[in-house]
Amino acid sequence: MRVMVIVKATKDSEASVMPNKELLEQMGKFNQQLIEAGVMLDGAGLKATSHAARVRFEGDRRTVIDGPFTETKELIAGYWLWQVKNLEEAVEWLKRCPHPHPGTPTEVEIRPLFEPSDFEAQP
Template identity: 45%
Template sequence: MPRFLTMIRIDENNVPAEGPSPELMERMGKLLEEITKAGVMLDTAGLRPTSEGSRVTWSGGRMSVTDGPFTESKEVIGGYSITQCKDKAEAIEWTKRFLGTHDEYWTITAEVREITEA
């Protein structure tokens, strides 16, 4: 069965300062429990802010490291999941359910991509 990487993109400048509400965390927890019991979820996690990250770039034969925050980025990856689904449609359906757990003031984009098997 194919595996899918879902990258959750957020605008760090528009995330509530207090973070996710307890109600959101409860809804998310229930969905993650359901998707895990269904045997679909392989791994998932949120990511620390870009202010704590670094970018390593190889360009023109030179290596550079840039420490965050990455203010030039409108959207950054705020979390990810790796799922094993029968097809892309199923991966998208689980992703839609995940996004739907969020309150209406959140703006989130998810990119779903199949992982190439070697």
């Protein structure tokens, strides 16, 4: 199965503070492990929402809202796509990930993707 692993934003990530060299190195090592284990499909860090935009849908109206957005905890700062056998394997991999925001408690979320078989199962 595939999972999306979602790293949440923090005050720092929203302020475009770049991660320090040590964290970048640790993350690079972790990414290399994921690649060599054949788990990593894709991944990227996201720029702060000051670079972002939203389109609001209301009836027939489309309203464009420019970033930055305020509800930091609801925002995401990066993602991976992993190919794993099950959710447990994704959890074990994620536990091996370096702390993405050292000094700030944070949660990283694992969300399984719909697979073609999920649609076929429906009547």
